Amino acid sequence: MTGLRYLLALVCGLAVVITLVSVMPSSVWWVQVLGFPRLQTLVMLALGLLGWLLLRWPAHPQLRWGLVGTSTLALVAQASFLWPYLPIVSQVVPTASAVQALDSTNRLRMLVINVLITNRQDVRLRQLVQATQPDVLLALEPDAWWARALRPLHATYPYRVELPRSDAYGMMLYSRLPLADTQVQDLLQRGVPSIRTRLRLRSGRLINLFAIHPTPPIPDNYPDGVGLRGRALAKVADFVRADSLPTIVAGDFNDVSWSATIHQLTRTGQLRDVSWGRGLYNTFDARSTLARWPLDHFFVSAPWRVVELKRLPDVGSDHFPLYLEAVLAAE
Numbered sequence: 001m002t003g004l005r006y007l008l009a010l011v012c013g014l015a016v017v018i019t020l021v022s023v024m025p026s027s028v029w030w031v032q033v034l035g036f037p038r039l040q041t042l043v044m045l046a047l048g049l050l051g052w053l054l055l056r057w058p059a060h061p062q063l064r065w066g067l068v069g070t071s072t073l074a075l076v077a078q079a080s081f082l083w084p085y086l087p088i089v090s091q092v093v094p095t096a097s098a099v100q101a102l103d104s105t106n107r108l109r110m111l112v113i114n115v116l117i118t119n120r121q122d123v124r125l126r127q128l129v130q131a132t133q134p135d136v137l138l139a140l141e142p143d144a145w146w147a148r149a150l151r152p153l154h155a156t157y158p159y160r161v162e163l164p165r166s167d168a169y170g171m172m173l174y175s176r177l178p179l180a181d182t183q184v185q186d187l188l189q190r191g192v193p194s195i196r197t198r199l200r201l202r203s204g205r206l207i208n209l210f211a212i213h214p215t216p217p218i219p220d221n222y223p224d225g226v227g228l229r230g231r232a233l234a235k236v237a238d239f240v241r242a243d244s245l246p247t248i249v250a251g252d253f254n255d256v257s258w259s260a261t262i263h264q265l266t267r268t269g270q271l272r273d274v275s276w277g278r279g280l281y282n283t284f285d286a287r288s289t290l291a292r293w294p295l296d297h298f299f300v301s302a303p304w305r306v307v308e309l310k311r312l313p314d315v316g317s318d319h320f321p322l323y324l325e326a327v328l329a330a331e
Contacts, residue, residue, distance in 0.1 A: 005055060012048025012071055015041050019074040025260070032217045035081075036256050036293045039280065042078040045071050081258040084276050091277035096305035096327050105203035106328040107307065108177075109133065112296050114140040114213075114252045114284075114319035117168045121316030122149035128315055129153060132323060136199070137174040140213045140252045147172065161195050171195060173211055177202070187232040189215065194251075196239065205328060208247040210236055216254040217261075230261040240270045240301070246328055247271065249299040252319065257294050271299040274306055274324060283322050286314040296322045303329050 018041050022034040049071045052064060083089065101107075111134035115125060126149075129137060137157065139146065147164040150172065154160070157174035161182055164170045169192050173179075182197040195211040214232045233253075240247050249271060255262050257275055265271045275281050275294065282292035296319060298309070307325040314320050 008048055008051040008055070011044055012051070012067070015044035015048060016070055016074045019045070019077050023077055029217045032259070032261075035259055037291065038078050038081050038256075038258065039293070040290065042075060042082065045075040045078065049075060082280070085257060085278070085280050087277065087279055089277040091306075092272040093274045093276070093300055093304060093306050096307045100305050100327050100329065101307045103203075103327055106201055106205060107325065108135050108199075108201065108207070108248070108327070109323070109325045110136040110138065110248070110250060110298070111312075111321055111323050112138045112140070112250050112252070112298070113315065113321040114296065114317055115142055115146055115315070116317035116319065117141045117143050117146075117166075117170070119316045120145070122146065124315040126150070126152060128312060128321060132312070134323065135176045136209070137172075138211050138250055139172045139174075140170070141168045142170040142172050146170070150174070161197070163193050163195075165191070167191065169193065169213060169215075171211060171213060173197070173209075175199060180206070187212070187214070187235050189232075192232075194236075198245070201328065203328075206245055207328070208240070208243055208245045210239070210247070210249040210251075212236060212249065212251040212253070214254055230264060233261060233264045237265050237268060237271070240265075241268060246303045247301040248304070248326070250297070250324075252296050254295055257297060262297070265299050270301055272302070274298045274300055274304075274309055274326075278306075278309055281309070281311045281322060283311060283320045285318050286320050287318055295319070298322070298324045298326075300326060305329055 018034050021031055052068050111132055142164050143166050144164045147162055153174055157176055159175040159179045161173040171193055173195050178200045180198045184193050184195055186192055187194050192215055197209050198206050199209050200206055236249060266273055281294050283294055283296040285291055304326045307327055310323050312321040312323050
């Protein structure tokens with residue numbers, strides 16, 4: 001029993017320290033990373049809190065209730081970050097009505113998948129595309145091998161932007177619908193491209209589509225983006241603010257939904273997180289059961305309504321695919 005008590009103290013103490021450090025405003029990369037496992041830290045705190053109460057340890061009441069109080073405050077702090085994504089919370093992007101959902105001319109179905117540059121299970125991805133029939137496929141991290149592997153999709157997706165790279169920042173955008181005014185831009189760092197394009201829906205309405213894959217907040221052998229991710233997203237927000245067309249921003253953001261960096265996209269009100277009020281769509285790491293958090297996202301402007309948002313089965317990558325079906329409300 002003594003060993004269990006000390007293990008409880010260790011787990012709960014670690015969770016409290018992670019919470020305290022992760023809520024500090026900081027551009028230090030490892031502080032930002034501690035904000036990723038908020039759900040896991042919350043579970044640790046809940047187990048610790050339960051343990052303090054059930055074991056009635058430490059024996060000294062004031063010390064015990066001090067630990068209970070500290071654990072409770074840390075748990076509340078973690079829960080405050082996750083609360084907006086629970087299905088019981090009001091959605092910031094409304095769900096489409098039955099009539100709107102039937103409007104195929106203003107509907108867009110989009111699939112985002114970080115294929116993992118070393119993954120070679122291309123058949124699984126092509127089968128998934130065949131099963132879901134997205135209007136737009138955004139594949140991230142493709143190299144030249146992936147560009148060849150996805151050639152069978154060319155007949156179905158005549159409008160394409162292919163940017164395979166050998167450094168995990170490749171990007172390929174396949175569309176059934178016409179693209180226009182397409183621009184490939186390095187938002188901040190050379191070799192970290194983004195795609196900015198206009199897409200014409202079947203109704204004839206134009207929308208803006210941004211496909212992005214900023215660098216992670218950790219030091220990397222690939223382009224090192226420590227401290228630059230926020231500036232890249234701020235640049236995207238500026239583009240959206242300057243254009244009145246309905247917009248979708250999609251990709252692997254290498255950041256969690258609740259981070260201050262991500263909130264730069266929603267702070268001005270032009271863009272909204274489709275997962276808010278719908279759940280936690282933990283797309284990474286598909287190879288782990290416990291260490292998972294949402295890194296792939298869709299952000300949309302006000303006219304959009306969500307028909308369906310879902311995480312799909314893995315295709316051999318370290319990311320799960322994320323699928324969005326959305327419809328533009330009537331003008």
